[in-house]
Amino acid sequence: MTRLAAAVLPFLAFLGLSPLLLGAVTRVKSLFAGRTGAPLLQPYHDLRRLLGKQPVYSRTTTWVFRAGPLVGLGAVVAAGLLMSFGGAPALLPFPGDFILFASLLGLSRFATALAALDTGSSFEGMGAAREVTFAAFAEPALFLCLVALVRATGSLSLSGMLREGLPELWRAQGPALLLAATALVVVALAENARIPVDDPTTHLELTMIHEVMVLDHSGPDLAVIHYAASLKLFLFGALVVRLALGFPFSSPWPSLGVFLGGMALFATALGAIESTMARLRLDRVPQLLVAASVLALFALVLLLR
Amino acid sequence: MLLLALLPLVLAPLALAALALAVPRARWRPRLLLVGAGLHAAAVAALWALRPGPTLSGWLALDAAGLLTLSTASAVFLASAVYVQGYLATHPERDDRVFVGSLLALLAAMTGAALAQNLGLLWVIIELTTLATAPLIYFRHDALSLEATWKYLMVCSLGIALALLGTFFLAFSSAGPGGPQTLLLPDLIAAGDRLSRPWVRAAFAFLLAGYGTKMGLAPFHAWKPDAYGEAPGVLGALLAGGVTNIAFLALVRATSVCQAAGEGPFARSALLGVGLLSMGVAAVFMVGQRDFKRLLAYSSVEHMGILALGVGLGGAAAAGAFFHMVNNGLTKGVLFLTAGNIHRAYGTKDTDRVRGAARRLPLSGPLFLLGFLAVTGSPPFAPFFSEFAILSGALGGGRWLVAAAYLALLALIFVTMGSTVLRIVQGEPRQPAEPGFGDVATTAGPPLLLLLAVLALGLWVPRGLLDLFDAAAALVRG
């Protein structure tokens, strides 16, 4: 029973706390800007409000438009099943699960981008184009990081990679892991449409990526999209935190606490980055991602040495 | 009895030729051709079963190589004879007296050459084929065909004169003390190293130049595109399926004497070089060729080169060369006969103006395409298997460079020939069809049958035929 709870509870935390993570990031940014800012739980209010609203659908759209958010959410939740939060292994770990993990995120992107194109709007087309373009560069970087981790840990599953022997590894292969972690952070920023790749708060349609793709979604659909976005951020946060913290967890419960603390740190760091950096010009984004790939490749080379 | 078997095969067509010159009614003459071809084919078929021994004190005899050449020529001639019935019907204005007579004389000459075992006699008969074909090339009686005839006569006569010199050289080689003093092939071969080797080598050089001219090997091929281009398609079929094979046979005979005299390696490497050169020259001249009959002429140069290459490689490749001789003869029959049909239907042989042959000639067009595929060595047509045998021979002998050059040239030739052939066959015809020049049974049937024969040889080669190729190759096996 305890084991089951130890496995399920982190997953529930993932489902429940991810909007909070978003709230925390926003809060940190407000603090940096010298404002009080919205309450931490504001994302939950937003979601509830959107769920209660009546949606509006364009005449141009088809079922693809309506299915997009649902598939996007489903994929991210399913990816959560493979991710280890806290000290416990994931719900469904298996060798090679990280490939499925990345592919599920790809599925979510695929669905969202198609839904955007279904509106026939040039703005949303633009957003979809940017999303798929940047993803194409982010994906190899992500995989290079993961291959480096496979090499470092000798495990093919996310849970295995992120649990066993990480502290010793940091001692032995610190520089390589640092490189990989840095690359992973860049990928996380790009995948989640954060600064410096994208600005989630901007309202200039011509410069946005993720936000412009969902311009036509409204009501419950928009709620689902926002929720899925927060889940995705949480997933990447977990990946970074689990890699960066790298200390042993003897028992599941304290480790969950430490993990959540780590996520808070992640939120703070993210807020700090977003407040101190400017958004990159769009055509520079691939360069950033290629640079991340090069870092990860370098890490891999160090590990293979 | 033995005399009866071989000699009439030569004399009967000659008699018919004389009859053709004498018959006053133009309507009957083409029928004579049918009679001659039919009888000849039947007699050749009988030869397969009977295999009579030598006659005229060994001057005429039937060996494996001769039988193969003779059978190919007979088959192509039969197809051509049927074809001529339809062909002459579209040209009622031309006098066919000389045409039919020459064709029958050509048949007699080809038969004689296939059977001749005396090299002097062989030369005389081959010179006769030159003279018998000259009027056929001039059949159209216009300036261009006249030019082609002149070049053909001049170049071939010169070449054949060199072959005569080579033949005399060979005789000289046997004239020394202890020599057999003969031009009879079996005696020369039996003499072996009693022949004078320098003379044998010199003889082979002259015979290669001479019979190579007749065969159309580069650089002795210059007459070929002109003659094939201007002569009626049916003559192209006969030249490519009969006369050039006869010349090849003569070269094989010369090679076998060289072989016996211990000069086999010399002869074979000369053949190899000339063979590859012919393929290369053919490739160069096929690129961008705008006259499809000349294109076929260069294809003939290429395949003569392949034959020379096969004999030059020796061993298994030589058997492949004999197989290829049969295949090439039959396939060229398909190509030249259909090319003649296309030429007549469009009134031009300029590939820029011939389009959509498959539409306008629903049989000849596709047959032309299939003939092209067959001749370039696409399975399951028979030439594939013979070309493959030659390739295997090259690789088996460790001749990597030769194999590579062979493959590269085959590929290049396929591309260049294919681009022209496809342009002709595909698409929509630009002008409406000229009336009266469509496919009829007599003009489209013979190539169809020849193609079926080529296909059948690809699907199933009888054991006996394979043995025959081996027996023929044994003459020149190194």
Place this chain on the structure above:
Amino acid sequence: MTYWTGLVFVLVVVLDLLVLASSRLRGAIRTVAFQGAVLALLPLLLPAPAAGEHRVVHMVALAVGALVVKGFLIPGMMLWAMREAAIRREVEPIVGFVPSLVLGALGVAAAFTFSGALPLPAPELHPLLVPTSLSTVWTGLLLVVSRRKAVAQVLGFLLVENGVFVFGVLLSGFMPLMVEAGVLLDLLAATFVMGIVIFHINREFASLDTGRLTSLRD
């Protein structure tokens, strides 16, 4: 006998060079005819082997046949063709007479060199035999290549045949008469056919200039 044979061979080579140098067609035809006649006499000069009666008949038949064909029939046909077709007399060289002669001389030299490599099978054969034959063949080829008129090319062909004939004569020892007769008949027929074609060419193009015959090319 050997002395006379040698003289004949030298004469044949000189006649080769004379053909190359002649600027008039008739003269060239006559020279070739004369060469053919000289060669026809060659069998009679040869050492008679111990073959007996049969051989003598053979030799005489060959000499007479060659004399008739080479010395009279063929030149007669060609002169007739020239008259009938009203062919102009000039030879019209592509390669000038002097260079032709130089090339001819070079060919003769090369023929002598080359024949050095070929051992004579029988000691009684004259050493000039092979070089004479090869020189004549070479001159014939040279004439075909370097002259513009169709008639001159036929002459070249005849020269080549003359060169080849030198050998044929010497082989009469064991070459059957049938073959030699066939060779001569073929030559006659070939010249006849060529004559017909020349006639047609003249009718078609109103000229015998082979420069007109270059429409067929790639």
Place this chain on the structure above:
Amino acid sequence: MTLPALLIAAIVLTSVSGLLALAVPRRPALGQALACAALCAGAVLGSVAAVGALLAPVPPALTLPWGAPGGALALRLDGLSAFFLIPVLVVPALGSVYGLAYFPQARLGRKAVRLQILFGLVTGAMALVVTSANGMLFLAAWEVMALGCFFLVITHHEEREAQRAGFVYLASAHAANLALFAMFALLARLAGSFDFAAMTGLRAAWGPATAVFVLALAGFGLKAGLLPLHFWLPGAHAAAPSHVSALMSGVVLKTGIYGLLRVTGFFEAPPASWGALLLAGGAVSAVMGVAFALAQHDVKRLLAYHSVENIGIIVMAAGLALLGRARGDAALVFLGFAAAVLHVVNHATFKALLFLGAGAVVHATGTRDMDLLGGLARAMPRTAALFLVGAAAISGLPPLNGFASEWLVYLASLRTVYDLGPVPHPHFAALGAPVLAFVGSLAAACFVKVHGTVFLGHGRSRHAAAAHEARPAMLVPMLVLAAACVVIGLFPAALLPALAGAAAQWSRVAPEALVGPAASAGASAVRVSVTAAALAAVVLGAWLLRRHLLRRGPLGPPPQVETWGCGYSRPTARMQYTGSSLADALVGSFRWAFFPHRRVLPPRGVFPRRALYRATVPDTALERGIVPALAWTARMAGRARSRLLGAVQVQALLLAGGLVALLLWLALGGGAPW
């Protein structure tokens, strides 16, 4: 009936099935239906034989005498053959059903009859190719297939495009054939026979074996469309009727893969360099294939380039399997082989599905230019949905079959960096994983572009406006293929034991050594299925929730409005993002490899009237490599052909010169310089 008899029945039945189209001249539709039924029956028989062979302990085999020199009618149905045989028969059968509506004999007459005959012939020849156990038989069947495909490509031979594509195809097929001639001649020389049985177990010694491998790579690579030998492929696939494209892309290309696997399987312990070469070549093919695909406007050309990509992935997997054999790593052998073969099957299903879907679109709209289409999901919703399944599958997205096989490729390539035994592994192979990820995300981008531009948004031209849903005969094959994509994607574990058996036969590794890796991969594959189920559950749950919320809503059904134009109130269809603009940034990063043809009419003046920008990206290998090389050859040949040759004097000179050269050579000793 024994398995060989079933197989022969299948081959004969499929080969001659097309002739039935002539059976009822009065009722062409019935004739076509009969031919189609015969083809389907043959496919069923053959599939039964294949399944039986997979279950049989010993591969069924049969040998009959044949008259061709060195040839024998030898058939053998081992695991490799069986896995290829099923798609090779089923995809054409489905294509033929599709043809009932797409290419009706009743309307098209002789053209359709010809196509039907060739369709069956090619199918039978392919079945023979993948089951023959004799080199000569293989070559003969191979060429029948190649020639049949040529005639299929020039079905519309009155169109210039088809003529050119057909010629390029024919030339490359012939070049491939020549390479294979030489390869089999060498193999026969090494083995002493044309029988595959004799060739099995050859030592991979340096020299002839390398030559065999290089020739196989050239010949089979040309057929499979491995970059840069893919140049014939886009044109041929675009010009052929769509069910022919499905046949060619779905299965004909795979015969090249089959040949490559078969020939490398002959050798004992192939050198690691072979595997490395295949891996590298496959990776280049995959990346450049998808890059070229992104740059296309023509939906069928685009799909054709995706074939190049997927062939690249398959070849990568095959290379990994060879590396495994070189290193003696059974797990790598299994993963690589299973990945290659499974991806072959998968690509056959989803690529056939996509081509059939594209065919339905072309049929309905009359154009292949995606930038003229749009919004077809409303006119043809079923086609759109089925196409979407194929698009997701080819992008390697879970839970469809494309993911299952690519997952195995990932595992195989990662195999070289973890859990290693004592043998040194080539670590560079692990770079296959990021390459695959790159390829996968580019493919996803490309299919976002295709589906988004063709089926979603507004119609961009009158072509799109005239669209209609595909006929049932066209939809049913697509449905079957889509179902196959889903089923294989959900239950890949079911196929792994059979793949392990085939891998053991292919590599001659002891079957027991492969059981462990297969079992562990199978256990993981089950978890993939569970995750997929979870995904489906969440989607369903969210859908139910939304339905509930909408029902409860106080304002009635959701209002239908115009798409919000960010304040712009009169949007037109032409303002949409086109496929070209969607892919522009990605295409831009491959600018170094593209040589686009541009037609630009820039806007001029204050009130520009008409402006135009049109860029097409032709195939670099064809337009910058092959065509210029051939043109150069033609120019050089033209120069070599002197006009002087027309003169009889020059012809005689040639003769004399040839003779003099021969005599000179003789005088110099007459030795052979070669």
